[in-house]
Amino acid sequence: MIPIETDGLTRYYGSLCAVDTLSLKVGNEIFGLLGPNGSGKTTTVLMLTTLLRPSRGSARVCGYDISSQAQDVRRQISYVPQDMAVDIKLTGRENVALFAKLYGISHRDDTIDRVLSMMDLSDRADDLVRTYSGGMRRRLELAQALVHEPKVLFLDEPTIGLDVAARKKIWEHIRTLKDRGMTIFVTTHYMDEADHSCDRVAILDHGSVVAVDSPSRLKSLIAKDIISARISGNVTGTVPDGLQILGQNEESEMLFSSDCGSEKVPILFRWLEEQGATVHSISFREPTLDDVFLALVSTREEARGFDDHKFRTMLRRR
Amino acid sequence: MNDLFAYFERDMIRWVRGRISVVSALVLPAAWLIFVGLALPTTFTEHYIDFITPGILVLTMLGASLQGGSLLIFDKILGFLNKFLALPSSRESILFGKILFITTRGLIQATVILVLALFLGASFLSLPGVILTYCILALFGVLLSAFSTTIALHLSDHDAYAAFNAMVSMPLFFTSSALMPYNVMPSWLSAIAYWNPVSYAIDAIRALQEGVLAWGRIGALLFLAVLVVAFSVWQFRKVTV
Numbered sequence: 114m115i116p117i118e119t120d121g122l123t124r125y126y127g128s129l130c131a132v133d134t135l136s137l138k139v140g141n142e143i144f145g146l147l148g149p150n151g152s153g154k155t156t157t158v159l160m161l162t163t164l165l166r167p168s169r170g171s172a173r174v175c176g177y178d179i180s181s182q183a184q185d186v187r188r189q190i191s192y193v194p195q196d197m198a199v200d201i202k203l204t205g206r207e208n209v210a211l212f213a214k215l216y217g218i219s220h221r222d223d224t225i226d227r228v229l230s231m232m233d234l235s236d237r238a239d240d241l242v243r244t245y246s247g248g249m250r251r252r253l254e255l256a257q258a259l260v261h262e263p264k265v266l267f268l269d270e271p272t273i274g275l276d277v278a279a280r281k282k283i284w285e286h287i288r289t290l291k292d293r294g295m296t297i298f299v300t301t302h303y304m305d306e307a308d309h310s311c312d313r314v315a316i317l318d319h320g321s322v323v324a325v326d327s328p329s330r331l332k333s334l335i336a337k338d339i340i341s342a343r344i345s346g347n348v349t350g351t352v353p354d355g356l357q358i359l360g361q362n363e364e365s366e367m368l369f370s371s372d373c374g375s376e377k378v379p380i381l382f383r384w385l386e387e388q389g390a391t392v393h394s395i396s397f398r399e400p401t402l403d404d405v406f407l408a409l410v411s412t413r414e415e416a417r418g419f420d421d422h423k424f425r426t427m428l429r430r431r
Numbered sequence: 432m433n434d435l436f437a438y439f440e441r442d443m444i445r446w447v448r449g450r451i452s453v454v455s456a457l458v459l460p461a462a463w464l465i466f467v468g469l470a471l472p473t474t475f476t477e478h479y480i481d482f483i484t485p486g487i488l489v490l491t492m493l494g495a496s497l498q499g500g501s502l503l504i505f506d507k508i509l510g511f512l513n514k515f516l517a518l519p520s521s522r523e524s525i526l527f528g529k530i531l532f533i534t535t536r537g538l539i540q541a542t543v544i545l546v547l548a549l550f551l552g553a554s555f556l557s558l559p560g561v562i563l564t565y566c567i568l569a570l571f572g573v574l575l576s577a578f579s580t581t582i583a584l585h586l587s588d589h590d591a592y593a594a595f596n597a598m599v600s601m602p603l604f605f606t607s608s609a610l611m612p613y614n615v616m617p618s619w620l621s622a623i624a625y626w627n628p629v630s631y632a633i634d635a636i637r638a639l640q641e642g643v644l645a646w647g648r649i650g651a652l653l654f655l656a657v658l659v660v661a662f663s664v665w666q667f668r669k670v671t672v
Contacts, residue, residue: 159513159672163517164513164516164517164671164672165672184519188519190517191517192513192514192517193514194510194513194514195510196509196513197510198509198511198513200511202444202449203441203444203445207444211440211441212518214433214436214437215434215438215515215518215520216518216520217434217520257514
């Protein structure tokens with residue numbers, strides 16, 4: 114059975130199309146939904162977890178329709194939203210016990226001990242959550258989500274706001290869960306994390322999927338090497354053969370792609386100087402998902418005016 | 432049923448562990464009883480404390496219930512509600528858990544008032560009368576907490592809820608029969624007061640002081656409670672975020 118399957122899934126907020134005819138098939142894997150803030154990631158998760166009705170299209174989770182068989186879907190899944198919602202006045206064990214009761218788990222105490230130890234929280238289980246770090250709170254939420262052994266786990270930005278070590282640990286746990294046979298559907302805007310940990314990713318831009326594949330295949334799509342150059346001055350002419358302009362990244366470096374970066378660096382350097390630009394630094398590296406994203410998402414915000422109303426709608430409905 | 436108690440237990444533990452809110456919940460009704468019950472210059476009765484106590488009891492339930500709606504607002508803002516709504520357990524158990532907690536907390540506050548009123552020299556109820564008073568207060572609590580929790584379900588932030596609370600609580604209280612009997616009210620007020628649900632509860636408890644069961648008032652309260660709870664269940668079942 115296919116864990117998640119969407120067919121033309123669409124959601125409007127008024128005239129704003131948050132998710133646009135999304136058709137995906139997710140197997141037994143760690144599937145990452147990537148995209149910038151406001152690209153429709155959370156809206157997609159809300160529809161798949163039955164919390165929001167699609168405007169058009171349909172989706173099935175573990176074979177159950179999200180609209181007509183919502184109750185069956187909820188029995189198969191767990192959902193961890195990005196808000197970090199754990200009760201700080203309760204102990205870790207009490208937080209998990211609440212979910213064990215709500216799921217109607219038999220052998221409750223054993224189950225609670227098991228999920229707490231899976232998430233490395235046994236030592237601190239009887240402390241108030243007030244004293245937990247951000248990473249521990251997130252792991253506690255994972256423990257809550259695991260009490261009923263869901264088939265599909267939905268994680269919305271699981272590493273947001275955590276430090277590097279905590280992020281690494283969360284991803285280790287996610288991989289362990291996948292090895293135990295769980296399907297994990299995760300959203301993130303941290304491309305590098307998805308690059309390391311997801312089996313397949315979908316890149317979302319303004320509600321539509323622009324690419325779906327494994328991170329390595331997506332990277333091989335654009336090029337072998339990425340050359341980034343920090344320059345001042347304008348460049349207008351056509352680039353030399355064997356080089357393509359990808360665009361400008363957040364540090365306002367010009368990015369180029371090439372099949373053999375080491376040979377093209379001197380050529381690019383000369384060309385840039387001929388164009389009258391001053392080159393401050395130039396380097397080449399393997400491509401990352403960030404580069405893939407930049408290459409695929411060509412129409413950037415600058416082209417349009419800033420629509421305050423749309424922006425607010427998006428934030429509220431994130 | 433287990434779901435309901437799990438939600439109830441969660442709210443209860445959080446309330447008890449936030450000590451200051453417990454103290455506040457017990458001091459506030461006492462202050463009302465003492466300052467309103469003993470200080471208002473009244474001419475229509477010798478024992479104003481006997482007259483005002485049912486009013487303060489119902490006021491306390493009213494305040495507790497309307498304030499209780501903010502519990503759901505915070506669950507919503509902080510992301511708990513989304514987690515709960517994605518669970519396979521029935522969604523109305525979220526509502527029933529809140530009703531049970533808010534009403535229980537209100538009844539605990541009401542107990543403080545009853546005990547204090549006895550110390551202040553009130554001598555108004557028999558034992559069956561006290562039991563029936565609790566039943567009426569519980570019914571009133573169910574009505575108002577279902578109402579406030581369902582309103583909270585549809586409001587987006589705490590400011591909006593505070594505005595709703597302020598708009599509803601004071602008018603409901605001052606247009607009720609809490610502070611004075613119908614025969615000393617201006618006629619326009621007595622007409623409004625008679626149809627105010629807050630008066631249903633107050634009048635029913637006052638009737639118990641005379642040893643009378645006011646079926647009309649209790650029935651009206653029951654009818655409203657059933658109506659509002661049924662509507663609330665429907666809202667919780669179909670809610671999306």
